[in-house]
Amino acid sequence: MLFTDPDETVLREEIRELKRTRKAVILAHLYQRPSVHYVADFTGDSLELSRRAVEAKADVIVFCGVRFMAETASILNSDKIVLLPEPSAGCDMAAMATAEQVRRKRAELPEDTAVVSYVNSTAEVKAESDICCTSANAVKVVQSLSQEHVLFVPDRNLGSYVAEQTDKDVILWDGHCYVHDPNISADAIRELKRRHPNAAVMIHPECNAAVRRLGDFIGSTSQMLDYASRSSKRAFIVGTEESMLHPLQEQNPHKMFLSSGSVCSSMRVTTLGSVRCALDRMVNVVSVPADIRERAAGAVSAMMAV
Numbered sequence: 001m002l003f004t005d006p007d008e009t010v011l012r013e014e015i016r017e018l019k020r021t022r023k024a025v026i027l028a029h030l031y032q033r034p035s036v037h038y039v040a041d042f043t044g045d046s047l048e049l050s051r052r053a054v055e056a057k058a059d060v061i062v063f064c065g066v067r068f069m070a071e072t073a074s075i076l077n078s079d080k081i082v083l084l085p086e087p088s089a090g091c092d093m094a095a096m097a098t099a100e101q102v103r104r105k106r107a108e109l110p111e112d113t114a115v116v117s118y119v120n121s122t123a124e125v126k127a128e129s130d131i132c133c134t135s136a137n138a139v140k141v142v143q144s145l146s147q148e149h150v151l152f153v154p155d156r157n158l159g160s161y162v163a164e165q166t167d168k169d170v171i172l173w174d175g176h177c178y179v180h181d182p183n184i185s186a187d188a189i190r191e192l193k194r195r196h197p198n199a200a201v202m203i204h205p206e207c208n209a210a211v212r213r214l215g216d217f218i219g220s221t222s223q224m225l226d227y228a229s230r231s232s233k234r235a236f237i238v239g240t241e242e243s244m245l246h247p248l249q250e251q252n253p254h255k256m257f258l259s260s261g262s263v264c265s266s267m268r269v270t271t272l273g274s275v276r277c278a279l280d281r282m283v284n285v286v287s288v289p290a291d292i293r294e295r296a297a298g299a300v301s302a303m304m305a306v
């Protein structure tokens, strides 16, 4: 179901009306198109959107992002209907770990190993985990654990960043996000630095260690927004998905943002047309089976409590 947006003004008005009649709230990740941000009630990184999902006073949550984000909203809101406007919006990294693989790996490790799953994982993998984390709180979550050994699933790069920042023994899963590794390379960031020597470098922790070493700041998408707004620098190299340039530029119109141009195709599929269609027909409902939801909710709620 792919749409173009023939007339944004009409679509915006229709979505506004549908939101009212359906008692819906629209949450949009920062990587979404500007036209989708325009109709969203909240935009943010995955941690902020999880919090918004819990607080939402609505019957319906329209999640403009990728499937694991909509699943997390559903896990936290069993009484609400969660819609993912484009059902094909998956996350390649989340597909790199299955529940069965995690169970098998856990069985090989010392009994007191904690399983920490990055929220960029399936509901089934969350259900196998002791606690979840996002890129915004991974270091804090792992540091808060009583266990010394941690199996970190599925992002090897965020996991290695956590290992650098804590005194835990972090066992890495071999998953990664192609948008950040390899599509954002150390060479590309070095070239941007050469051309803009005064720019501050912001890097998402899903990038590999060689890229992270070039960063003046490492953080989640929302943390980048915060850093850029507070910094006295005038120019910034942005080491994450290139859609981040829009919110950064919007919040900081007098600053300059540069990207090596890496795109997450799943984050681009959602349009105003798909939002309108989902709300109108109440289709593309994301639901998590009750037994998985209950166990996954334990891991997500443990994260929220840190």
Ligand code: 13P
Binding pocket: 044, 045, 046, 047, 120, 134, 135, 136, 177, 206, 219, 220, 221, 222
């Ligand atoms: P954030 O948690 O920083 O929003 O990142 C989510 C994501 O999918 C990055 O690729």
Ligand code: SF4
Binding pocket: 066, 090, 091, 092, 093, 094, 120, 177, 178, 179, 180, 206, 241, 264, 265, 266, 267
């Ligand atoms: Fe998944 Fe990477 Fe896209 Fe984020 S940018 S949703 S981790 S594929």
